[in-house]
Each structure stands twice: as structure tokens, then as C-alpha cells.
Amino acid sequence: MLPSEFINNMTVALGPEMAGQLFDALAREPEVSVRVNPFKMSLEALREHFGPIAGEPVEWAAQEAFYLTERPSFTLDPLFHAGGYYVQEASSMYVGVLFDRALATFGASGGKGGLAVLDLCAAPGGKTTQLLSHLPSDSLLVANETVPQRATILAENVARWGCPNVVVTNNDPSSFRNERFDIVVVDAPCSGEGMFRKDSSSVREWSPDNVKFCVGRQRRILSDIWPALPSGGFMIYSTCTFNADEDEGNVGWVCSQFGAECIEMRHFYPGRERGEGFFCSLIQKR
Secondary structure, eight states: OOOHHHHHHHHHHHOHHHHHHHHHHHTSOOOEEEEEOTTTOOHHHHHHHHGGGEEEEOGGGTTTEEEESSOOOGGGOHHHHTTSEEEOOTGGGHHHHHHHHHHHHHHHTTOOOSOEEEESSOTTSHHHHHHHHHSOTTSEEEEEOSSHHHHHHHHHHHHHHTOSSEEEEOOOGGGGTTSOOSEEEEEOOOOOGGGTTTOHHHHHHOOHHHHHHHHHHHHHHHHHHGGGSOTTOEEEEEESOOOTTTTHHHHHHHHHHHOEEEEEEEEEOBTTBSSOOEEEEEEEEO
16 A cells, blocks of 8 residues: 555646556566676577566667566576676666766767776665676776675675676765765665565655655765765766655755756656666766
8 A cells, every 4th residue: 555645746746647657557566677797698698598588678778688578586597696697677777878978978078998986875786787887897886885784785796797897895975075986876765665566665664754854864975975076077866766855856956056967867657667666867067
């Protein structure tokens, strides 16, 4: 049962028709999608591995990911443990699109190599491994997770991916304010509205007060890490929630507070896209 205040908020924000599509989708089983590890195998080989259950490509990640028509037992698959692929929610793969856009900007301004990238809230590692798949080999990725137990899981998944140009850390965001990163990815802790059909606990824990708490925490994280971006650097800010306070509101706050420019924002809604609830944005420091 979805919280009544959440239903009211989404109906006002999206309109009755689109909100109804969202609520219907949240009552259905989630999609399953996998993303290939290009350092270990080809996308065609991964399709052959899954055989008849290999489905359509993920629209915004067609060169690296596809849906499965049913969910196999991944823990029994040796290729999964070998790091041949990652089971990643499809909507969150749009981070790769924004990351490529940021990389292209650096390339267009003189072919800069040796980029430094920070994935600030990285566990369990889906976005980290996708960033590694797109990052030039002469660049460095720092994958950070503040929770020690989650940092251990992150390290295991990164090790499976098999790339040498990555470091896993377990630090508070404020620890990086004196560093310099060309691109910072902040997949911020949020109220988890986009996880409602995958995680029943997120439904029980949701409340307007929790949304307000998350907004405050997100702005503290963004304030802590903003000094680590040089002028012209990029931040990818994302959440797995729907509400504007944690999404567009925070992007607008960053732009007004720090003089940044929003390059792109996109929402993903179950029922409209084949994936979970997700918001992502590309922001450039001026």
C-alpha cells in the first residue's frame, strides 16, 4: 500500500493520468537488465550466454545493456562471479549518457587526458563499473562509500570488474573538499520513492518529514564536495526518488547558491520508461 500523501503529491505533480500509470507500474514486477563488462567480453557474447531470455536493448544504453525476459539465479552463474556483467537497474544507466557528455566536453577543449573522477556515494558499484567502462584508461576513478559495510561490497564489485585505474575509499564527503576532480558523481542518499516496488521497507520508511531530512542531508553533501570541482568541471547529481524537493529543487539550489549551470535534467518513471524511478542531472561549475 502506497502512502496516501505520496499518492496525493504525485497526482498533483504529474496529473491524474500519468500518476495512475505510475501507480499501476509500481504494483507490477520490476524489470531486470544486465550491462556487459567490455574488458572481459562482448555484448554479443553476453546475449549468447543468456540465450532465449535475452531481451530488448536498454534504449539509452543500447551498446552495453539489455533486458532479460525473466530473472535467473545470478548467484549460480560463474560469469556473474567472474565480473562478465553487472545486474544494474536500467534507469540508472542514464548516468553513462551524462558522463559521456561531460567527457566529450573535455575532449573538445584540447583532448585533455588523465582526468580525475570521483564517484562519491558509490556502493554497491553499478554506476562505478559503468563509469570505468566509459573512462579513458589514462584517467583515475575514486569510488567512495561512507558506510564501511557497503564500502566492502563496493570493493568486491570493483575488483570483479578488473580495472586498474580505480581506488575505493571509505570517507566522509568533506574529506575531498581540498582535492580536485574534473567530474564528480553524486548519487545522493534519498527518500527512495523510486525503489517502492523493489524494496518494501522504503515504503514503510517514507514520510514528508523524511523527505525534508533527505533534502538537508543532500545539500550538506553537495556543499561539502562543491569545492573539489574546478571551474569548468562537471557534477552528475542523481537520486532514486520522484519528488521535486530532492531533485529539481536541489539542482536549482546548487545553481543559485554556487553560480552553476544545469546542462540537462531527466526523470524516469515506471510505466513511462522500462526501469525504476530515477532522476539525474548534469551541472557545470562556472
